[in-house]
Amino acid sequence: MRFKTLALASALAATTLFNVAHAQTEIQWWHSMSGPLGEWVNDLAKQYNASQKEFKVVPTYKGQYDESMTAAIAAYRAGNAPDILQVFEVGTATMMASKGAIKPVGEVMNSGGAKFDPSVYVPAVSGYYTAPNGQMLSFPFNSSTTIFYYNKDAFKAAGLDPEKAPTTWPEVIAAADKLKASGHKCPFTTSWMSWTQLESFSAWHNTLYATQNNGFGGTSARLAFNSPLQVKHFENLAKMSKDGTFVYKGRNNTADAAFPSGECAMMTGSSGLYARVAKDAKFKYGISTLPYYPDVKGAPQNTVIGGASLWVMSGKPADHYKGVANFFTFLSDTKVQSDSHRRTGYLPITTAAYKLTDASGFYKDNPGTDVAVTQMIRKTTDKSRGVRLGSFVQIRTIIDEETEQIWNGKRTAKEALDAAVKRGNEQLERFEKANKG
């Protein structure tokens, strides 16, 4: 009897020993990357987990950006938030304004004992996610920017030089006219109307999109994209739409399918589309910078960031934050960054990673893949750092709604932009009021 008790006791003791040895801290990571990008996320987590034994990052796909944000909000209210959440750039102001819900990345890195030097990150990228007091709030993960894709085969068929990309808007219009004359059904289209044709367009021309330095100065910012430059641009687009040289293909990124399928010959869209174009396009394609108006002083400046960043939720135990800091240090590693950049087309977030990729000859072998980076690596001005506004999702929908009325002929460009500014400002006023606390 005594032997049995002793044996039982020692067996139990042994199992507890085993439990302690396998107590890996699990870091929950909610993201919105599907398809090849989802594989990229899973590979990153696998690589990290294999490199050390203390922490285990568990990535979970939670739907599109807006869906995963809603899920995280509900989980937070229920006390069940993940450790890391991938939030699109449009949700930055909402995350920043929710004091107490998030823990700034700068704080996490410093308290987690990780070596953290904010200056290694590309200014145009990290600046977007930094608070006015200089503290980095979220970790840049998949940053894209707006670039210009064009179909070289279609150019050749229309009598245009396929190696010469149109770099200014007058050149784009001329190329579109020639494409239409040669019978092409969709010379030009765009994806993410507000992002490409207003936000990035304004920064590219060093013009304000909203007051208070595009919202960086605080929640009292109001929209300003109905200035003469943007109105002129939309009047040009309206004329193109009437001529049939610009074909509207839908809201958000519904138009993304139109370029790789060969339907549309020229498209302004995200650099993140590169992965899909490289895989699906059955024609020779070229990548170039976003078009600009040569008569505007200061153009081209730099384009604005898109994509998403990683936010750390508050209320987690200290060892979780240690793990998050450890994981972010891994993600900032030059080789990891360079590999990710080459695989996905997303921007490298450290200048060292860009230099490594450049030195490896990747840009020479894949012409056009460095366009996104060079557009962003320039020094930013106060007007071109990006746009940080509350209720941004609503404002983008308002812009979609109003500009659609231009393409179907119901409103002029000036009327539509004025209406969008007016409606958007109502949203901003409410956001300012709701987030005063």
Add this chain to the structure above:
Amino acid sequence: MEKRVLFRSAWLPWLLIAPQMAVILVFFFWPASQAIWQSMQSEDAFGTSTAFVGLENFKTLFDDPAYIESFKVTALFSVLVAGIGIAISLLLAIFADRILRGSLFYKTFLIIPYAVAPAIAGVLWVFMFSPSIGVVSYGLRQMGMDWNHLLNSNQALSLIVVAAIWKQISYNFLFFLAGLQSIPKALIEAAAIDGAGPLRRFLTIQFPLLSPTTFFLLVINVVYAFFDTFAIVHATTEGGPGRDTAILVYKVWHDGFRALDLGGSAAQSVVLMVIVVVLTVIQFRYVEKKVQY
């Protein structure tokens, strides 16, 4: 005609309806009261700063021309879906009632759309009518009509109306068929002997006897058009072009879950709930009087 069941015990009736009451309390009254409470708050997405603002969200709502437009779109949409849906299903039920051979085949195929999830129905129709790759839009272009529901409001509205009706036809059809078959054959034969043609027979005998079914389906179809069509709008037009297909329930979802304006969205939910309650009450008080049981 009212049936009254007499219970002798005082507590048995309450016990018997208790489970149903529990379900209604948990799944209707509790969320509804939370919505009413939330509609009177102004809060940020995470709920870290909440302020009580009374009826201000409602005032902002009715000052917003986009919301008033949404009302008009929803009214037009529900009239079209309920009206045309009931008319077509009635016609199909009459036809199905008369055939003798292969009736099972027709009935099965007419009932199948009901099993299709609303989101899938929406995607199905958007694929067929897609301006770039749709089969139907290709055919329409061959016939000279330029189909582009991304920019043409009438076409966008027609698309969601057709998709919504397609799904609901099966449901209406089943009820109408059952209703028609419950009419005693003797009545119809007597009318035929007296010399009444098919149309006359329908108008004076079948339709009045179908009125309970029609009334019921009217209520159901209106509720369907107001709420269950969200998935169809989301999958096809997302409220576009402009705001021309943004029905009230779509706006509730967009403002709450895309735009994270929880107070405004809750206010819209409350208004929507009040509308449907009022409509149903009106239907029961006035339209039911005309129903001949």
